[in-house]
Amino acid sequence: MVAADLPIGDRIRHFRGGRRQDAVAGLVGITPDYLSQIERGLRVPSLPILYALAQELGVPTAALLSEQPPTEEKAADTAETSVGRALLGYGPAHTTDPPPASVLRDRVTAAWQSWQTSPDRFSKAAGTLPSLVADMEHAVRTTRAGNEPGERRALLRAAADLYCLLRSYLRRSGRVDLAVVAADRAMRAAEDADDPLRIAAAQWNLGHALLAAGQPAEAEEVALCAAERVAAARMPETGRVAMTGALQLVAVVAAARRRRWWEARDRLTRHAAPAARAVSDDSNLAWTVFGPTNVALHAVSIEMEAGETGEALHTADAIDTKGLPSLERKFTFGLEVAACHSQRRDDAAALLALLSLEAIAPQDLARTPLARQLVLTVIRRARAMHARQAEQLALRMGLV
Numbered sequence: 001m002v003a004a005d006l007p008i009g010d011r012i013r014h015f016r017g018g019r020r021q022d023a024v025a026g027l028v029g030i031t032p033d034y035l036s037q038i039e040r041g042l043r044v045p046s047l048p049i050l051y052a053l054a055q056e057l058g059v060p061t062a063a064l065l066s067e068q069p070p071t072e073e074k075a076a077d078t079a080e081t082s083v084g085r086a087l088l089g090y091g092p093a094h095t096t097d098p099p100p101a102s103v104l105r106d107r108v109t110a111a112w113q114s115w116q117t118s119p120d121r122f123s124k125a126a127g128t129l130p131s132l133v134a135d136m137e138h139a140v141r142t143t144r145a146g147n148e149p150g151e152r153r154a155l156l157r158a159a160a161d162l163y164c165l166l167r168s169y170l171r172r173s174g175r176v177d178l179a180v181v182a183a184d185r186a187m188r189a190a191e192d193a194d195d196p197l198r199i200a201a202a203q204w205n206l207g208h209a210l211l212a213a214g215q216p217a218e219a220e221e222v223a224l225c226a227a228e229r230v231a232a233a234r235m236p237e238t239g240r241v242a243m244t245g246a247l248q249l250v251a252v253v254a255a256a257r258r259r260r261w262w263e264a265r266d267r268l269t270r271h272a273a274p275a276a277r278a279v280s281d282d283s284n285l286a287w288t289v290f291g292p293t294n295v296a297l298h299a300v301s302i303e304m305e306a307g308e309t310g311e312a313l314h315t316a317d318a319i320d321t322k323g324l325p326s327l328e329r330k331f332t333f334g335l336e337v338a339a340c341h342s343q344r345r346d347d348a349a350a351l352l353a354l355l356s357l358e359a360i361a362p363q364d365l366a367r368t369p370l371a372r373q374l375v376l377t378v379i380r381r382a383r384a385m386h387a388r389q390a391e392q393l394a395l396r397m398g399l400v
Contacts, residue, residue, distance in 0.1 A: 003372075003399045008050075009039040010376055010399075011064050015057040028052045040380040079126030080173045086133035087166065087182060098139035101154035107132055108162045112287055115165060116326045122363045125169050136162055140189075156193035160186050164205040164287065168328075171212045172367065183209035196233040200226060200243040201286035207250035211257065220254035223247045242283055245275025246290040249298055261306040268298055282323050289326040293319065297333045309340040316340075331361040335371055342374050347382035350374060351390055358393065366397040375399065 006014070012035075016024055021039075022032040030049060037043040045053065054061040099107075111132060114124045136159050143152045163186035170179040183206040190198035203226035210219035227247040230240055248271040255264035272295050282291030296319050303312035316337050321330045338353035354374060357365050365371045375397065378390035 006399055007041055007376070008045070008064055009041045010379065012053055012057070013039045013379070015059050015063065024053075024056060027056050079130060080170065080175050080178070082130035083133055083166065083170065084175065084178045086130055086137060087178065087185070089137060098142050099135055101139070101151055101158055104132075104136055104139060104155065105158040105161075108136075108158050108165070112161065112165050115169065116284075116287065116289075116328065119327070119361055120363055121327070121361075122173070122367065129166070129169060132162065133166065153193050153195075156189045157195055157198060160189040160193060160195070160198045160202055161287070163189060164201060167205050167209050171209065172328075172364075176209075176212050180209045180213055196230075196235045197239050197243065197286060200230045200233065200235075200247070201288065203229075204243070204246050204250060204286075204288055207247070207254070211250070211253055216254040216257035220251045220258075223250035223254065227251075238279065238283075239285060241275050241278045242285045242288070242290050245272050245279065245295075246285075246288040248272040248275065249290070249295070252298055253301070256302050256305045259306075261302060264302045265299075268295065268302065272298070282325065284325045289324065289329050293321060293324055294329060297321075297329060300333065300336055304336045304340050304343075307343070309343045312340045313337065327361055328364070331357060331364045331368075334360075335368065335374075338374055339370060342377055345381070347378045348386055351378050351382065351386050351393075354378070354393060355389075358396070362396070372397065372399060 016039075021035055025032045025035040028035070028049065029052065034043065038045050050064055051061050054064055057064075098104075107128075111125070111128055114128070115121050118124050136155075139155055140159055143155055163182045166182035167179045167186065170176070170182055183202070186202040186205055187199070190202040203222055207219040207223040207226075210216070210222060224247070227244050230243050230247065233240065235243075248267060252264050252268045252272060255261075255267060273292075276290065276292040276295040279291055282289070282293050284290075296315065300312050300316050300319070303309070303315060316333070319333070321333055324330055334353055334357045338350045338357070341347075341349035341353060354365070354371065357371070375390055375394050376399070379387050379394060381387075382390060
């Protein structure tokens, strides 16, 4: 079996196995160079050539074509679908009293810690989130008409934290549509709880949801407006500074996505970096991971997206991510380093970075489209030894 999104050229290379490229090309009636271009994705074979290749490789022609996406019936049993059903109010009926806010708060905290630190975080989230979301939705509905405002406020705080987690999980699982719903739900819960810190965190969260949805201008507007409101909000000074800095980083990413590199650099230097220095240590206020290291990681992101790979790698060399509380941020940093090496056609360095990522976050590596693309690029372009290592990695990732 090969992954449904594996390109035609990579499928042909997979089924060719250890057979020499020139031998297969000769038997099919094409030049080795032409077959090489097909396998590297530079040429698309005509139907007669595709049929001849399938015949020579001993597989159905359909095996060389991209497969259809899973049907709705197959997708109905996924964790993402179960989470979505619970989020939209279609979870199992509850006839018993919901758990108290304190219990739900502890479950949400444990889920967040697992999400930010566990190498198999997707598997763990799939096992805990559907029931946690269902219980939270049941509790929110049950206490809506209750006479315990303190309990309800504590519950809404926990709900806001949970919905922020859902946004991250659903976005990473490819459900950007539901991620936006979760981000909006976090905003409503934080506002109903009248909690300034969580309102700011929910706006930061909404900004990331909009970035994932391909709306950087809207994300920037949300983040900058929220940063202005945080400045006037009632909260401890450390929290105000950290949340303002985290919101500024959303605006930095939004500017970079709009290819406004100088604006992104300027905002990082004049707004986010001073806030990070004021926070001092890498904190994790409201699970935002804001601090000096995260600001430095964003500097790498800007240069990578701008195509300044040399500057990005120079900046990356000075960064130590050991103290970061979020595995996701460490993974994203490593992936961007791999992408920079790939852009510079240093396939050995790109492969080394990818193998390092597999050691710390194998599920993230297998699920991230950019990671899959980088692995295929090494297979197509690298020297034989590195290409073989990349093929083994692709096998472990489920690409082939």
